[in-house]
Amino acid sequence: MTDLTGSRILVVDDERSMREFLEIMLQKDGYEVHCAGNGVEAVELLKERSFDLVITDIRMKPVDGLEVLKQTKSLSPATVVIIISAYASTETAVAAMKEGAYDYLPKPFKIDEMRHVIRSALMSRGQDAPPRPRQGPLYFGCLIGESPAMKRVYELIQKVSATNSNVLITGESGTGKELVAKAIHGQSDRAKKPFIPVNCAGVPESLIESELFGYRRGAFTGAGADRKGLVEAAEGGTLFLDEIGELSPTLQVKLLRVVQEKTIRMVGDTTDIPVDVRIIAATNRDLEQMVIDGRFREDLYYRMNVIQIRLPPLRERREDIPLLADYFLAKFCREFGKDIRKVSSYAMDILKRYDFPGNVRELENIIERGVALESSSIILPESLTLAAHKRAQQDRAEPHGPVLPPEGLDLDAYLADVEKELLVQALERSGGVKQKAAQLLGLSFRSFRYRLAKYSLSSGEEAE
Template sequence: MPKLLVVDDEPVICQSFTWVFSSPDVEVVTAGTLADGWRKVEECRPDVVVLDYQLPDGSGIDLFDRIRAADPRLPVIFLTAHGTTDTAIETMKRGAFDYLAKPFDLEQMSGLLERAFEAARLVREPGGPAAEVRADLIVGRSPALREISKQIGRVAPLDVTVLILGESGTGKELVARAIYQHSRRADKPFHVINCAAIPEGLVESELFGHERGAFTGAGRRQIGRFEQANGGTLFLDEIGDMPLAVQAKVLRLLQDQTFERVGGRESISTRVRVLAATNHDLENLIAGGRFRNDLYYRLKEVTLRLPPLRDRLEDLPDLAHHLLAQFVRETGRDVSGFDPDVLEMFQRYSWPGNIRELRGVIKEAVLKTTGRVILPEFLPPGFTSQTGEPSAPPAPNGAERPVEFDLAGNIEAMLQAGEKGMYARVVGEVERELITRVLRHTRGHQGQACTQLGIDRKTLRNKLRDLGITLDKVVTDRADPSDD
């Protein structure tokens, strides 16, 4: 019978695994410490281990290392309540099967355990494949970011070419650096070259170097980046902008690790790992004859696709505070945080420039802020109008909203029309009118609106959603008497 060992110091976690996953087909064994966990590993010989990252007597990494030394084929799934990107990458780089943050979804865990048990079965069969090594990124905890982090941990130790795709500003160079830092070449050189930032006629010389007299102005020999990065890693950013003639030479280097300097005949060998990135659709470039098909397939031994910031807005608070702390250190400004309305405005914005744009917005706000908290008025000009201020929704059925809100008259009209379900409609109209008026009075400041309404922010956000009150322009459905 397959055995599952759960090593976690939280009794409720261990009980949950026992209740949910114990069956005639699976035996669940639990432990609460590193010492007890290792004893259970030796005694019951589990097929899969679920291991908490932090235990009372030390780090789960210590037990993981002992397990890997004794049986590198045993799938280990890490759990943590306070995981970071480095933690995720480190566990996956060491060979963990997967990594989940608490609280985890039971359905997700069930599917993960099913794959882990299957991997354990296969590696114990003659000729079976090695257990799948899954890998979890930079700042944030969204599912999309955790998946990228897993892939980083998985590919970092391997000497494979990685193609990183994503919109401009999504952090492609950060991912490349993370792969490098967790690779076996981390103590060797790391060079970055932006193919779009170098004049077309100089790209080849920059990459491969040139001999003296190779072209006008070449007064001395120059060593190129491929030669400088020998033994290390070279990151080719914006590779979609690389000239076709240079693409052919890069392809040859990737195939046999040799090249010649511009104007030279000597064949030079180099051992360099290539990471590449682009925001272009390379398949479209190939169809248009602007990118080599063979180079594309040589680059994409592994492909990582980074999500745009708008698809992982749950990471925005962590990103914003991380960048704020960075700029505070750089500028020496005494700024401690964001007004809640600023973070709400960040959530409403589409961020076409992604993380790069967020960096610019926060840096400008830090430099303009006069107090310790970044307020909406310190954001760049035009940002407020792009994110929007509160507006009232159209009346039901597309009708014009009345100039004056007449509750008694509306109720009487509904009675005469024989309407049903009046309670929900009347309450909804009253709430909509009240919240719209208060938001207009506070000029869209939700914190002040909550104070005047006597409700918390969560309740206000729920009401805005349920009533269809959007925050895309100033409330103008009718004048507020308090403004007169």
């Protein structure tokens, strides 16, 4: 790991507590730290000496953070600049990026996040071109992730690839079930043979039988010649049946024959054709419950569910979100011919806190939209889809717990109000029975009565 201790950092903020906090934190990490209480002081320091990194607030008078950024780039182009602000907005962020800022972080920021951004910024110094997003570890083609949950998936893929057993892949929509099927096929001794995917929900019920098993000439109106089905087309390779839970009972019976007997019968034919295919199925439905409800054949379920691989939803492996985001960013930058350096720390924080009901597919769409709409060199929060950004704004707007007002408060009076309110609620919930109310609050009866007297709350029954 690159040793960055001793790097010279200038902290610019008109809020004394923030300057002191950053100074202590950075000195602890081994950096040489200088501080300026406003933009004027910062510019004077920049003229006197060189800095590796400048961290500046954006709202200051008479010289703001954007001017400090411009002066820094004018006096020392190699110095990297991080903008921080309690008033994050699209306009100022875009302006900062256009002037060459490395990143833009809103206050309050997480210490670990700030440390990471500082280290990344210092490591980027002296590079001729902006660092490209790393693609992250790629396993078995396009599966990306370092989380424990994904590592377990990789281990299962390696184990089942060496067998010919049927595999059932379960997981929510958008988790990458087809990628797992392709990975199993690609690691198996059938890799040089066809991989045939079939979306069971995407083919009309009236056509899926002929699509899967083929048909003989004259089997139905329009059948002018014999035609092989997809099962036969996968000969020697792998047949991937996506959304297998959508198959009708009739098709389930015919598929069971393929699984058990390794034969198919074309529509309009009376003879069986032997086939050598490995079947991998996938579903986002609860097949076990469907068996209980009589909507899926029990014998077919157990035949298909020899080995099950569960793909975790993205919200269960949030540590993989940066890897995936970087990969999709690089992909769409190539496709759109754009040179976007990274996803901003603020935007990445939003992504990491978002639940992604559409999983990896939704993240891919979000990054594609961000690349398409972004005009700066970094993906900003406003370029994310509305759902992710709106959720993050709501999370910030609705703090989970007490909030200290800007003007401060009388802590004793505040706690007294809270205590009084809880006493009233306990009495209401217990129907006025004090003994029961005391139990709800985990208090002795004597202590509860003392508190009631303290706040002149004497109504209610002594006991049941």
